[in-house]
Amino acid sequence: xxxxxxxxxxxxxxxxxxxxxxxxxxxxxxxxxxxxxxxxxxxxxxxxxxxxxxxxxxxxxxxxxxxxxxxxxxxxxxxxxxxxxxxxxxxxxxxxxxxxxxxxxxxxxxxxxxxxxxxxxxxxxxxxxxxxxxxxxxxxxxxxxxxxxxxxxxxxxxxxxxxxxxxxxxxxxxxxxxxxxxxxxxxxxxxxxxxxxxxxxxxxxxxxxxxxxxxxxxxxxxxxxxxxxxxxxxxxxxxxxxxxxxxxxxxxxxxxxxxxxxxxxxxxxxxxxxxxxxxxxxxxxxxxxxxxxxxxxxxxxxxxxxxxxxxxxxxxxxxxxxxxxxxxxxxxxxxxxxxxxxxxxxxxxxxxxxxxxxxxxxxxxxxxxxxxxxxxxxxxxxxxxxxxxxxxxxxxxxxxxxxxxxxxxxxxxxxxxxxxxxxxx
Numbered sequence: 001x002x003x004x005x006x007x008x009x010x011x012x013x014x015x016x017x018x019x020x021x022x023x024x025x026x027x028x029x030x031x032x033x034x035x036x037x038x039x040x041x042x043x044x045x046x047x048x049x050x051x052x053x054x055x056x057x058x059x060x061x062x063x064x065x066x067x068x069x070x071x072x073x074x075x076x077x078x079x080x081x082x083x084x085x086x087x088x089x090x091x092x093x094x095x096x097x098x099x100x101x102x103x104x105x106x107x108x109x110x111x112x113x114x115x116x117x118x119x120x121x122x123x124x125x126x127x128x129x130x131x132x133x134x135x136x137x138x139x140x141x142x143x144x145x146x147x148x149x150x151x152x153x154x155x156x157x158x159x160x161x162x163x164x165x166x167x168x169x170x171x172x173x174x175x176x177x178x179x180x181x182x183x184x185x186x187x188x189x190x191x192x193x194x195x196x197x198x199x200x201x202x203x204x205x206x207x208x209x210x211x212x213x214x215x216x217x218x219x220x221x222x223x224x225x226x227x228x229x230x231x232x233x234x235x236x237x238x239x240x241x242x243x244x245x246x247x248x249x250x251x252x253x254x255x256x257x258x259x260x261x262x263x264x265x266x267x268x269x270x271x272x273x274x275x276x277x278x279x280x281x282x283x284x285x286x287x288x289x290x291x292x293x294x295x296x297x298x299x300x301x302x303x304x305x306x307x308x309x310x311x312x313x314x315x316x317x318x319x320x321x322x323x324x325x326x327x328x329x330x331x332x333x334x335x336x337x338x339x340x341x342x343x344x345x346x347x348x349x350x351x352x353x354x355x356x357x358x359x360x361x362x363x364x365x366x367x368x369x370x371x372x373x374x375x376x377x378x379x380x381x382x383x384x385x386x387x388x389x390x391x392x393x394x395x396x397x398x399x400x401x402x403x404x405x406x407x408x409x410x411x412x413x414x415x416x417x418x419x420x421x422x423x424x425x
Contacts, residue, residue: 001047003040003059004066005384005413008052011072011392013037015049016359017379022294022322022367029355031394032377037075041384044412049378066415068408073392076358077378078147078385078411079339080365083275083296083326085185086137086151087130087168089121091331096304105257105305105333106229115155115189118331122155122165130168137329138178140337143417145406147385149178150326150369152223154185159209162186166218177411179385181369184210184219184248187231187239202235206242214246220370221272222248226255226262233261240269249370255280256301267291273324273368277311278302285312289320294368297360298328299345300336313350324364325357344401354395384413 018032038052040059048055061067095113099105108114122130134151141149151172153165166182173180186209187202194201213219222243226236240250249272254262256276263284266274274280274288275296288295297311316323325342328334336342339361346357366376375383388408391397397405409417 001042001059002062003042003047004062004064005041006055006059006061006065007039007068007070007075007386007388007410008056009072010037010070010075011035012074012394013039013378014074014076014358014394015378016077016363017377021372021376022324022364023359024320024322025317028317028323028359028364029353031355031358039075039378039384039386041413044384046378046380046382046384049380066413068388068410068415070388073407074389074394076387076389076394077362077376078387078409079145079361080369080371080376081141081146081149081326081329081339082273082324082365082368083298083328084149084151085154085328085330086141086149087134087153087165087172088118088155088331089125089130089133090118091335092117095332096335099306114332116192118155119157119189119191123158123161127164127168130165131171134168134172135176137337138172138176141329142178142409143406144338144340144404145387145409146337146339147178147409147411148181148366148369148371148375150181150183152183152185153219154188154223157186157189157191159212162209163212163216163218166213166216170218177414177416179371179375179411181221181371182219183221183223183251184213184243185223185225187224187236189225189230199235202231202238205239210242210246210248214248219248221251223251223253225253226260226265227253228258228260233265236262237265237269240271251275255284259284263288266293272370275326276301277316278307278309280312285315285319285321288316292322294322294324294364296324296326296368297346297350298326298334299349300334300342301328302349303345304334310349313346313352317352317356322364322367323352323356323360324368325360326365338404340397340405341401344398347398354398357398358394384410386410390419
């Protein structure tokens, strides 16, 4: 068969193509290791993967094929960031300094900061301005090995501005090497004009926003910030049921700051994912496990907010909940584009093994994004999205933290990042 891309001489090729999707329990430690591996692709899709001698014997390279010599190092699938707010107008370093001085996230929000400050800036920004910020953010993600990212709206909080956000997200997906998954998050916070009529805003989301988003075909998922002081369990249920009826699959920001019953709701609705889960109850863990809902853990947010308690990753894994990882890249509570630092935090703070962290950042994150048929594993038919690392052992990724260990990034069979060259995209 023909191939226009060949990666050869991988010291250790981790395919992750070795078990069920998503992974749970002990299966999260099986990485599908192929020593001396190779990957061949044609028109962006993998056509052969395995030991180099077998792959080379299987394919016929085009005359102008790209050949990448991995030089005996580690090769993995591209990383997948399954929870981000990567389209925003302005950063909020002033609030970061306030937190360092002892102000809580809730106090900052009540004083006019938090999500509502991002909303005010977002509404004033043009689509071109938002695209410029989004491109820069995705390019930094790419440089750290991320080849797929979910991006939520939620800084518009009006029909016009939420549609603007989703249009920008869609344009980024069309033009950037990072594969983009769009999520509608109109229920992120109550905007200033609706703060005295919260049920009215919920009605507005259901009756106007969701139909407009659905008609435009701009979002795969619908998310709700189900939390004390934001959207109640019943309000969240109403929004997500309406979204599902309109063709969007449910996700939840769940039990981040308080045990609130959001994980139980995620289980009830069989949501694609429940995210954060720092304060999830035992009943919530059981509900997620029973319904097969993926827990997307965001340790960067816990670190950035100065909290001491992290999500109970070990309990979730031991109870059979699929666990994924994400940056929660956003201007307020987790300003990072690096899935590498998130994997380090997963091992150091969540007590996940390096193998579990890698599975959570690839195959399980793909499931959380609904892209499991395309990315997350290196196998025939999947996209040729992969990372060539500077290290030869996957355990070195969380171990050697605070630096960029990526040598090359390949997206769709094209080298889009090279350590020794400028960014291609």
